[in-house]
Amino acid sequence: MNLSLTLDGLAKEYPGRPVFSDISARVKSGERLVISGPNGSGKSTLVKILCAFIRPTSGNFILEINESRLTHIDLRAHIGLVSPDMVLYDELTALENLAFFSGVSGRNFEPAAVENLISDVGLGGRGGDFVGSYSSGMKQRLKYCLALLQKPELLILDEPTANLDERGKGMVEKIIGSHEGIVIIATNEKSELEFGDQSIRLGS
Amino acid sequence: MATNPSGSAAKALALFLKDLKSELRTRYAINAIAMFAVVTVFAVSWAIKGTGLSADLQASLLWIVIYFSSLSGLAQSFIKEEESRTAAALRLYASSEVVLLGKLLFNLVLLFGLNLITIPLFAIFINFDVVNFPLFFTVLIIGSLGLAVVTTFVAAIISKASVKGALFAVLSFPLILPLLVMAIAGTKKSLTEGLSFAAARMEIQVLIAYLIVMAVLSFMLFDAVWND
Numbered sequence: 001m002n003l004s005l006t007l008d009g010l011a012k013e014y015p016g017r018p019v020f021s022d023i024s025a026r027v028k029s030g031e032r033l034v035i036s037g038p039n040g041s042g043k044s045t046l047v048k049i050l051c052a053f054i055r056p057t058s059g060n061f062i063l064e065i066n067e068s069r070l071t072h073i074d075l076r077a078h079i080g081l082v083s084p085d086m087v088l089y090d091e092l093t094a095l096e097n098l099a100f101f102s103g104v105s106g107r108n109f110e111p112a113a114v115e116n117l118i119s120d121v122g123l124g125g126r127g128g129d130f131v132g133s134y135s136s137g138m139k140q141r142l143k144y145c146l147a148l149l150q151k152p153e154l155l156i157l158d159e160p161t162a163n164l165d166e167r168g169k170g171m172v173e174k175i176i177g178s179h180e181g182i183v184i185i186a187t188n189e190k191s192e193l194e195f196g197d198q199s200i201r202l203g204s
Numbered sequence: 205m206a207t208n209p210s211g212s213a214a215k216a217l218a219l220f221l222k223d224l225k226s227e228l229r230t231r232y233a234i235n236a237i238a239m240f241a242v243v244t245v246f247a248v249s250w251a252i253k254g255t256g257l258s259a260d261l262q263a264s265l266l267w268i269v270i271y272f273s274s275l276s277g278l279a280q281s282f283i284k285e286e287e288s289r290t291a292a293a294l295r296l297y298a299s300s301e302v303v304l305l306g307k308l309l310f311n312l313v314l315l316f317g318l319n320l321i322t323i324p325l326f327a328i329f330i331n332f333d334v335v336n337f338p339l340f341f342t343v344l345i346i347g348s349l350g351l352a353v354v355t356t357f358v359a360a361i362i363s364k365a366s367v368k369g370a371l372f373a374v375l376s377f378p379l380i381l382p383l384l385v386m387a388i389a390g391t392k393k394s395l396t397e398g399l400s401f402a403a404a405r406m407e408i409q410v411l412i413a414y415l416i417v418m419a420v421l422s423f424m425l426f427d428a429v430w431n432d
Contacts, residue, residue: 053292081293081296085292086293087289088293089226089288091225092225104219
């Protein structure tokens with residue numbers, strides 16, 4: 001699959017407070033883009049822009065899949081997101097959450113494949129538990145399960161190893177290394193900066 | 205990426221079923237709505253102490269109870285998504301039309317559930333005496349549809365605000381006032397002896413027109429409200 005993501009002069013400014021400006025990059029299939037910077041430098045803001053949760057003040061971004069050029073909301077169907085800002089339903093079980101998001105986005109839900117994925121992220125045998133009963137690390141693992149469920153072309157990870165133990169961090173490393181599409185990682189962890197084929201440093 | 209042939213209706217149904225399941229487990233809105241309806245009917249019943257009320261007053265009281273009960277509960281479907289921070293995932297995975305349809309369906313079920321509680325209570329405690337049942341239920345159904353459409357849309361607008369409750373009442377009241385006036389007038393005619401269905405033609409036409417206008421506006425504007 002011919003895949004590329006182009007960020008073209010992205011800038012974000014809140015009234016009286018510029019967050020970042022002139023962010024440009026071009027990432028292709030199999031490449032990883034690391035976004036780093038101190039707290040408040042706009043890493044999560046850039047992630048929100050790429051997910052079309054908020055609009056940039058100026059600039060544009062385009063995901064090209066073969067001959068298709070997608071931007072803003074049209075791009076969402078191709079994104080898998082793991083972020084502290086994305087919370088799943090506590091009152092549903094993990095399986096119910098996954099089935100719901102598959103249903104509401106119109107995709108097939110294959111229980112056997114989902115059970116395998118749940119095991120792969122280290123939640124084997126816990127799919128029937130309410131998410132509200134999960135630890136923060138287990139919730140983070142479930143977010144990976146949801147993000148990978150739809151086999152997204154663009155995997156966006158904001159603070160990818162937050163709340164995870166060493167085994168969880170190993171799992172994340174494996175996911176990032178084996179993803180065939182584009183991976184964007186917003187992080188402050190020194191060890192995660194090494195994941196990037198390209199990097200953007202905000203706030204410098 | 206495998207995609208089902210199912211359209212927006214099936215996706216909206218998935219959202220409705222999720223909301224219903226969540227609601228039955230958490231009782232986030234049901235308790236608020238039911239308590240408001242029950243307490244209000246008992247308070248009014250106590251105040252009038254069995255004396256008969258005019259059709260005017262009965263119709264007004266019914267719609268006041270339905271309106272304020274719905275205010276206390278129907279906004280919760282959007283507010284809960286924002287407060288529990290699940291809205292981001294919903295935005296990522298569901299289109300705006302699916303979200304509006306699913307939430308509207310859920311609020312409709314809540315509102316008709318509220319009617320199922322309120323009307324028998326009125327019949328028992330307020331001596332609510334319906335004369336023309338087809339007219340009464342026509343006004344009730346069209347009025348409830350309009351109320352659900354407006355409250356669902358306004359709930360989406362206010363869900364990101366900090367003073368949600370006050371803003372919901374302030375924004376929804378002027379929008380719902382024409383519906384309330386017509387629904388009360390239509391209900392009054394259904395409680396009055398000797399009036400046929402045709403006597404409330406004007407009220408029903410206005411209610412239908414209101415419903416269509418509000419539904420079209422909601423579907424036109426919701427994408428901007430939900431995504432911006």
